[in-house]
Amino acid sequence: MAGLRCINLKKCYDNNVVAVQGFNLDIKDGEFIVLLGPSGCGKSTALRMIAGLEKITDGELFIGDKLVNTLAPSDRDIAMVFQNYALYGNMTVYENIGFSLTIRHQDTDVIHEKTIKAAEVVELSRVLNNKPANLSGGQRQRVALGRSMVRDAKVFLLDEPLSNLDAKLRNETRRELVKLQRRLGTTFIYVTHDQVEAMTMADRMVIMKDGIIQQIGTPADVYNSPCNMFVAGFIGSPPTNFITGEIKNGSFVSKDLTFPLIEDHKKALSSYENRTVIVGIRPENIRESHVLPVKSNDIISINVKLDVVELLGADMLIHFYLNDKMLTGKVLSSSDFKRDQNVELSVFLRHVHFFDPETTKRIDVGGTLCND
């Protein structure tokens, strides 16, 4: 087991396309790190650089205390699990798991011992003589994991390993992966574009866009204190509502929405008086008024006509226009709202975020810009 340190990693392809730049990340031993971002943001490239499958253009990569920039993938003591599992169809589960040891000409007793142990951990002991074609997607995924485990790798790299699974199996395997990581106590670096996976599995998550890290933090940090508009919009489903307006006399004023600032926001936005800011309101902070226990200064009411209503089961998404701006709110399905209905909604001001329109960074409590 080992930690991992990326110092200013950069990947520039031959056609001068920069896939990753300024990639600085310090991963502690035994940490579960998730790289999250939209397609093409460079998260898989970053992972492949760590694996040694992509040459690092610039920067330094340490696994433990060892500089591994020029080391071959096989010498880096890492194990990688791919999205398509990459299992050998002609081999049994047992042979697939033990394959990395077989090609290293290890003693058959050692191969057997390690394979059986790995199979027990990934709960595949009963299907060891089966071929991959006779396994479910989740079982195949676990074979791929088991194959990585027998090598006693220092770091596990997982590149969207659950993407091929159906929703139910993905949920189960997600939990299994987290339990497995805790049991092994090994460093996991996991790439995904699914924010639910990232939020539920990560000790810390790394949000990327256009090859640049946008924010590193715990899921709660990233959700509650997004560093910039991209993170605020990317994390959370449905995405955050953004409204552009001005700060005037202690109030946020826009043609769509106007509300007085609460004390904390007044302090933070003191230097933005008469300047444009963007407010970000998460849909879950726009709720139906009648369920609120008490009226408070932190809450404002708005009267809107619902445009679209989407029932999700326990919750309901409501889409409505405030002048020309379409906003989304999340209410309880018991509210029984209907399309074209006029309703009173409440906005929780304590949870709104303000962003600088030039830099798109969040304006912190002290009035400074978030620099994560």
Add this chain to the structure above:
Amino acid sequence: MANGEKLFYQDNKTGYSLVLGFILLNIAATIFTLKSMYIDYNIGIFTLYNIILTLLSFLAAVKLKKYSLNWAIFSLVIGFLQVIRSFRIPELKNSDMKQLIVILMLSSTVLLFLGGITTIAKVKVKKKYLEHKKA
């Protein structure tokens, strides 16, 4: 039972390799024999016999890999035939080659016997493990 469990999952590579060794040595013996044989109808019978022997022994090698008891016994039968053959080598133009051919044939027989015997022993261990597992 740990050994039996191992055999349950792993192929019998020892038996497989030993029979492959037999095939190689037998081919070498065949080549040297053909090189020194007088050209008559015996050369056809000899060649045909060796082609069939090679095919059967390869089949035996593959079956031994999967712990087949019947094929292990069959490989012992082939071994006995090979011993008999090594004392009934056809008349050769170059009698100096005879000793080399006999050595090659007997060596190949040893490999075949070893392959058959180890496989029979492994099949027993594996069978015991499976019975124990069933119980």
